[in-house]
Amino acid sequence: MSGSTTLGPVHQAYLLQARQMQALSFMVHIPLVAFGIAFPVMVLFAEWLHMRTGDPLYRVLAKRWSKVMVALFAVGVITGTILSFEMGLLWPNFTATFGSVFGLGFAIEGFSFFVEAIFIGIYVYGWDRLSPRAHFASGIPVVIAGFTGSLMVVAVNAWMNHPSGFRLVGGHAVDVHPLSALFANTYLWHELVHMYIAAYIVTGFLVAGAYAVGRMRGRWGRYERTALLIPLSIAALASPVQILVGDWAARDVATTQPIKLAALEGLGQTQSGAPVHILGWYTDDQVKYGIPIPKALSLLAFHDPNATVKGLDSVPASRRPPVNVVRVAFQTMVGIGTAIALLGVWFLVVRVRRRRLPESAWFYRAVALAGPLSVVAMIAGWVTTEVGRQPWVVYGVMLTSQAVTGAHGIPVAYGTLALIYAGVAIGVAWVLRRLARAPLDLPPADRTVAASAGD
Amino acid sequence: MHFYDLPLVFAGIGLVLYTVLAGADFGAGFWQLFPGRGKPGERIREHAHHAMAPVWEANHVWLIFVITVIWTAYPIVFASVASTLTVPFLIAALGIVLRGTAYATRSGSASSRETAAIDTVLAASSILAPFALGTMVGAIASRRVPVGNAAGALWASWTSPTSILIGVLAVATSAYLAAVYLAADARRLEQADLAAAFRRRALAAGVCAGAVAVAGIAVVHGDAHPLYERLLHTDAIAGLMLSVLAGGATLVLVGRSRFEAARVTAALAVAAMIAGWAIAQNPILLPGLTIAAAAAPHDTLVCVVVAIVAGGVILFPSLGLLFRLVLIGQLDHASPQTLAPRTPRAVLSASRAGLLARLAGASFLIGLGCLTIADARWAHLIGVFGLLGFGIAGFFALVADELGPAG
Ligand code: HDD
């Protein structure tokens, strides 16, 4: 299968460091991207409330959020730039061989970024300088571009996981059909929907979490209640839905990438009526110390309790991903996903039955925790997808070891990037604290009152 | 010209726009390193920051545009360049990261000491990034980047006199462009002292950039003779001449304080220089690699060209809007326009909210049935829309009775 490639073979002693550098770059970019996708919607909703009700509180809210939005957008832009550089810095042979197949996705994405950057500029610097209607309208392209941008990147990733639209002849891609490679790919749709919802969960819980922490410290008035309600409602609705979509994703993986599914579940041998194991550790071709649920895997993956599921033994050891990395990541995602879905349902039930916000302090502690946890779930999900695809960079076509650069000094680059990213993280944390502390510009009636008198 | 040249032409236009737009952003950062002392210095820094803050992200995307077009339409070129020129590429990346972070954090700074510290990082990174990108251009132009996976020298490829020259030239032209633009902006804002300050800077930077360019001819003659030959003995010479003329005209215009016209000639000078290089380089991209050989299969080229043209139809009006707002000044003269007070009303009536809640429940069941239980692809599509409906209807039902007018 994996024959020659466009630039020919190289020896790279630091493949592992290159992979880690790629992983680090993604882990920094992806949470920011979540904000790029979901936050504009929340900001615009607050502004729409202001237009509809004439209530200045919503305007204050939208304006304050938009400052956070633009700061995070700036960091999203630069971390994304690093990723695009890494396509050549780390994986030149991947780009040289397949750029003509998948590159179109990024080229179109470039225009999304243009639209997003232009209108975020107009929106954020246009408060007080545009008519209310024009200002609101200038935010809409930001929302659309956030969607199309992630559509394009995810299309590329889906192609890497389920490649089509070309033939490889003597290491060169021929018969290339970029449109069908990117968009006629069945693998795209679950990834897109799952990622998009993840963005809403992450943004919703992180923003709500900030106000939940504020409530514990006694900052709780009409402003804070509104600022909590909007993101929390979104996250609470999205998190149960995510379980259904995740189940869909797993069924797609089962049919297109059986080895990844086997790694997710630690299934050593091909068998019918395969079980699911909760927790445990994969050694000696099986899961030890886990809680087995007989036939569950066959049922979940193929809707038939006796279906045959391929095991890791169906490919040679050199073609298997690192099982425990993938499996622990997957279980982490599913565990967190289940927990935050329960939290969401708690909120929905109280809200629908009692027509108010939950009052238990435990609820707010859980919301504060749900933000960071959902970031962990999202990263764990990408680890599942990407490490689960290893050793392939293009599934079944090109090995990651064939894609890598022949340049020296990867560990130095990796160390430098890690250092710089630590600095970026400190800078972002610092500016967010500063923005949160800026005094609220509200009429006295809406100012903070003590938590007990709040509701 | 052949069809396979077309994406390269677009990338070239992108490179010109990146140089004249983002170059000016870098240059504005450059001037923050030498603002002068005390209050006037602080005003110079503020002016440089405020002029660029709304546009730097959009300007930066031109780089992404160039990179993605090259790696799609001429994948081997991108891979060979990035893997040989790893070091300057990484330096440019780090410069870009630091700069973006400085922009993002500046809105949180409370004291002038904090702002000054952030501006220093911004300025240093604004010099680093164009310098590193310039050395890469120098390496390509002097044919030190062979085809292959890291086939060229890790250091020698981009530390030749030609590379250093173009790196320095990139910094100097950035500073020059920025000073001209900032003088024009200051004039528009009726800040005579700032306009004068940037006029002085523009003249100084213009003279420096010109001197580097002239000295460069000697450097290229010695270090990269084939490039020298092609620059002087092909149509490239026209580009260089135009660049010299436009550069000279800019100095005269700035000297007479005609900044708006100088904006145009300054950009023209830079564009003509890049065009000259492109002509000299044609049709060889890398040693032994012609454009025809590097180009992606025909289908891909067609898709890229269509995507760029279609994208341009959206892009240029949007960019026009942004720059009009920035230049006409609607983005910098605050004239608060809030909504006229009106009778407060609720977001949704209670009965509507109840209806939405039931709709959300029904949509969820559709989603569950079609996405989770059914297996057909068309059913999945319906299921996804069911879940979307659950989200939207549910959201409005949830927030309706809490949100509303004050009081
Ligand atoms: C907030 C984030 C989040 C949450 C709560 C979940 N996921 Fe997830 N998951 C992601 C965020 C994510 C993601 C955005 O990180 C991934 C990576 C690739 C993708 O398409 O989505 C992902 C991938 C991913 C994959 C691999 C898909 C592939 O390789 O193409 C599967 C099988 C699941 N998920 C399944 C689930 C299940 C059964 C969940 C239920 C509890 C779940 N996920 C919750």
Ligand code: HEM
């Ligand atoms: C376009 C969309 C892509 C997305 C969204 C994506 C996502 C990710 C994520 C989140 C990780 C972290 C996994 C971990 O922690 O180990 C990762 C790792 C990785 N990605 Fe991708 N990726 C994409 C494209 C690429 C490309 C273009 C390459 C290169 C050829 C690549 C190769 C890798 C490699 C080698 C790793 C490290 C895996 C490991 O540590 O074992 N991915 N990717």
Ligand code: HEM
């Ligand atoms: C999970 C996968 C990814 C998603 C969903 C995603 C989406 C986005 C979005 C929405 C933005 C806009 C900036 C923001 O709002 O923060 C962005 C920025 C960016 N992304 Fe990603 N991205 C992903 C991975 C990648 C990869 C793999 C690359 C490159 C190969 C990349 C390159 C970029 C670039 C260059 C920018 C900056 C654009 C600008 O200058 O405005 N991203 N990304």
